[in-house]
Amino acid sequence: MTHWMIAPVVLPAMLAAFIVLAARHHLAIQRAVSVAGVLALIAIALGLAWEVSGGAILLYQLGDWAAPFGIVLVGDRLSTGMVLLTAVLALFVLLYAIGSGWDDRGWHFHALFQFQLMGLMGAFLTGDLFNLFVFFEVLLIASYGLMIHAGGNARLRAGVQYVLFNLVGSTLFLFALGSIYAQTGTLNMADLAGRVTAIDPEDTVGIRVASVLLLLVFAIKAAVVPLHFWLPSSYAEAPAPVAALFAIMTKVGAYAIIRVYTLIFPPDLAVTAGLHDLWLMPAALLSLALGMVGVLAAKRLDRLVAFSIIGSMGMVMVSIALFTPEGIAAALYYIVHSTLAGAALFLISDLVRTGRADLELTPQPPVAGTTLTAGLFFVGAIAMVGLPPLSGFLGKLLVMQAAYDAPLMAWIWAVVLGSSLISLVGFSRAGSILFWKAESIAPQDNDPARPRPAALSYVAVGGLIALLAAHTVLAGQVQAYATTMAAQLFAPDPYVSTVIDTPGKLHPPKEDP
Amino acid sequence: MELLVASAIGILTAGGIYLMLRLRTFPVILGISLLTYAVNVFLFASGRLTVGAAPILRDDVSGYADPLPQALVLTAIVISFGMTAVVVMIGLGAFLGSEDDHVDDPKGPVDDLAGGGS
Numbered sequence: 001m002t003h004w005m006i007a008p009v010v011l012p013a014m015l016a017a018f019i020v021l022a023a024r025h026h027l028a029i030q031r032a033v034s035v036a037g038v039l040a041l042i043a044i045a046l047g048l049a050w051e052v053s054g055g056a057i058l059l060y061q062l063g064d065w066a067a068p069f070g071i072v073l074v075g076d077r078l079s080t081g082m083v084l085l086t087a088v089l090a091l092f093v094l095l096y097a098i099g100s101g102w103d104d105r106g107w108h109f110h111a112l113f114q115f116q117l118m119g120l121m122g123a124f125l126t127g128d129l130f131n132l133f134v135f136f137e138v139l140l141i142a143s144y145g146l147m148i149h150a151g152g153n154a155r156l157r158a159g160v161q162y163v164l165f166n167l168v169g170s171t172l173f174l175f176a177l178g179s180i181y182a183q184t185g186t187l188n189m190a191d192l193a194g195r196v197t198a199i200d201p202e203d204t205v206g207i208r209v210a211s212v213l214l215l216l217v218f219a220i221k222a223a224v225v226p227l228h229f230w231l232p233s234s235y236a237e238a239p240a241p242v243a244a245l246f247a248i249m250t251k252v253g254a255y256a257i258i259r260v261y262t263l264i265f266p267p268d269l270a271v272t273a274g275l276h277d278l279w280l281m282p283a284a285l286l287s288l289a290l291g292m293v294g295v296l297a298a299k300r301l302d303r304l305v306a307f308s309i310i311g312s313m314g315m316v317m318v319s320i321a322l323f324t325p326e327g328i329a330a331a332l333y334y335i336v337h338s339t340l341a342g343a344a345l346f347l348i349s350d351l352v353r354t355g356r357a358d359l360e361l362t363p364q365p366p367v368a369g370t371t372l373t374a375g376l377f378f379v380g381a382i383a384m385v386g387l388p389p390l391s392g393f394l395g396k397l398l399v400m401q402a403a404y405d406a407p408l409m410a411w412i413w414a415v416v417l418g419s420s421l422i423s424l425v426g427f428s429r430a431g432s433i434l435f436w437k438a439e440s441i442a443p444q445d446n447d448p449a450r451p452r453p454a455a456l457s458y459v460a461v462g463g464l465i466a467l468l469a470a471h472t473v474l475a476g477q478v479q480a481y482a483t484t485m486a487a488q489l490f491a492p493d494p495y496v497s498t499v500i501d502t503p504g505k506l507h508p509p510k511e512d513p
Numbered sequence: 514m515e516l517l518v519a520s521a522i523g524i525l526t527a528g529g530i531y532l533m534l535r536l537r538t539f540p541v542i543l544g545i546s547l548l549t550y551a552v553n554v555f556l557f558a559s560g561r562l563t564v565g566a567a568p569i570l571r572d573d574v575s576g577y578a579d580p581l582p583q584a585l586v587l588t589a590i591v592i593s594f595g596m597t598a599v600v601v602m603i604g605l606g607a608f609l610g611s612e613d614d615h616v617d618d619p620k621g622p623v624d625d626l627a628g629g630g631s
Binding site for chain 2: 144151156160174175
C-alpha cells in the first residue's frame with residue numbers, strides 16, 4: 001500500500017495550516033510555500049497517474065481499516081487524471097494570482113487556495129459517498145472565502161447567493177445519502193455497486209428517489225440548466241484567479257456523475273431504468289443552448305465567460321448523458337479542454353479589466369498591452385467556441401461522433417452546431433467592441449494612466465494557452481487514454497474487487513470449506 | 514414513533530422550503546437551518562428507529578442500534594453549523610455594505626467595487 005495516495009489531500013491541508021499559523025504576515029513566504037506545494041502536487045499527481053496508466057487500481061485504507069467499514073481512497077485512471085488536471089490548473093492560476101497581485105488584496109488567499117485544492121483532490125480520490133460529501137464541503141467552505149476575497153458590495157451579494165444555493169445543495173446531498181443508507185446499509189461506492197444490484201425490483205422506491213436526488217446534487221455542482229442559477233453572478237463577481245480555479249469545480253460535478261452513474265447506478269441497471277437516461281440529455285442540450293445564448297446576450301465580459309462555462313458544461317453533459325464508452329471518452333477529452341479554455345478566458349477578462357474602467361461591453365479608449373491581450377482573447381475565444389484548429393473543435397467532433405448512433409442524434413447535432421454559431425457571434429461581438437472599436441475612441445487627457453499587466457500574468461495565461469495547443473497536438477494520445485479511462489469505468493469489476501477484497505483491520509475472514 | 518419522527522421531518526422540511534423561497538436573507542437562512550435540522554433527523558432515522566439499544570458490541574446484549582448514522586449525523590451537524598455561521602457573516606457583510614438584504618440581484622447597478630480593494 002503506497003502512502004503517496006493520500007499526499008494530494010494531506011499536503012495542501014498541512015501547507016494551508018502552516019501558511020495561516022506561521023506565515024500570516026509574510027506574503028513572500030506564502031507565495032513561495034504555495035507555489036512549491038502546487039509543484040509538489042503536480043509531481044505526485046504525475047507519479048500516481050503513471051502508476052495507474054497500465055490499468056492498476058490504487059487503494060489506500062485510512063488507518064488500515066478494510067472497506068466497507070473503513071474509509072478508502074481509490075485511484076484509477078479517471079481520478080488520477082482529474083487530480084493531475086487540477087494540479088496543473090492550480091499552478092497557472094496561482095502564478096496569475098501572484099503576478100496580478102490579487103493575492104495581496106485581501107487576507108488568507110493562499111491558505112484558502114490550498115484548502116480548496118485539498119477538497120478538490122479529496123473529492124476526486126475518495127471511494128466513499130459520505131466522504132465525497134465531506135470533501136465537497138471542504139472545497140465549498142474554501143470557495144466561499146475565495147469567492148468574497150478582496151470584498152466589495154457586488155461581490156458580497158453574489159457571495160450570499162452562491163453560499164445559499166450551495167447550502168441547499170449540501171442539504172439535498174444529505175437527504176440522498178440518508179435514503180441510500182436506509183436502503184442499502186452502506187455508503188462505500190464499491191460496496192454499493194454490489195448491493196444495489198441485489199435490491200428487489202419490486203421495492204425500488206427508496207433507491208430511485210436516492211438516485212435522482214444524488215443526480216440533482218451533482219447537476220447543481222455541474223450547473224446543468226435549470227440548476228445553473230448560482231453560476232453566472234458568482235463566477236462573474238469572483239476575483240478572476242478564483243473564477244479560473246472554479247472552472248474545475250463544475251467538473252467535480254461532472255466527475256461525480258460519471259463515477260456514480262457508471263459504478264453504482266450503471267445505465268443497464270434495472271432498478272433505476274427510465275430515470276436519468278430519460279431527462280438528463282434534454283437538460284444537457286438545454287444548458288448548451290442556454291449557455292451560448294447567454295454568451296450572445298451578456299453585457300459584460302465576465303458574465304459572457306461565465307455563460308460560456310455553462311455552455312461548455314452543457315457540451316460535457318450531452319456527451320456524458322449518452323452513457324456509452326465513446327460518449328464518456330469524448331466527455332473526458334472535452335472536460336480537459338473546457339477547464340483550460342474557461343480558466344484562460346477568466347484570466348484574460350481580468351487582463352482586460354486591468355486596462356479598463358469596467359468590463360461593460362462598450363467601446364473605451366485602448367490601453368497599454370491591448371495587442372497582446374487581444375491576441376490572447378482571440379485564441380481563447382477560438383478554443384471556447386470550438387473553431388479549428390484548437391481542441392474545442394476536436395472535442396466537439398468527438399462528441400458528435402459519439403452521438404451518431406444515439407436516438408436523439410438529430411437534436412444533439414442541431415443544438416451542438418447551432419450553439420457553436422451563436423457563441424461565435426457572441427465572442428466576435430465582444431472582441432470587436434473591446435479591442436477594435438476602442439481604436440476609434442480618443443483617450444481623454446484626464447484619464448488616469450492604467451498600468452500594464454505584469455509579465456507573470458501573461459506567462460500564466462500563455463501557459464494555459466500552450467496547454468490548450470498541446471491538448472490539440474497530442475489529441476490522438478489524449479483521446480486514446482480517455483478511451484481506456486472510459487473502458488475502465490464500464491468494466492468496474494477490478495475496481496470493486498480491489499476495494500472489497502484487500503485485507504485490513506475488520507476484514508471478514510474467508511470461510512474455510 | 515415512526516409517525517412522529519416522519520411528520521417532524523416533513524413539517525421541518527416544509528417550513529424550511531417555504532422560508533427558503535422568501536426574498537430576504539434572514540428568512541432564507543432560517544429556512545436553511547430548519548432544512549438542516551430536518552435532514553439531521555432524517556439521517557438519524559436512516560439507521561432504523563430503536564429505543565434503548567446499545568450501539569457498541571457487548572456480550573450480554575442481543576439487539577443493537579446502528580452506530581454509523583449517529584456518526585454521520587455528528588459530521589453533518591458540525592458542517593451545517595459552520596456553514597450557517599459563514600452564511601450569516603457573509604449576509605451581514607452584504608447587508609451592512611449596501612443597506613439592503615434582498616437575496617436577488619439588485620435592479621440598478623450597485624456601487625461596483627469589483628476591481629478589488631486597491
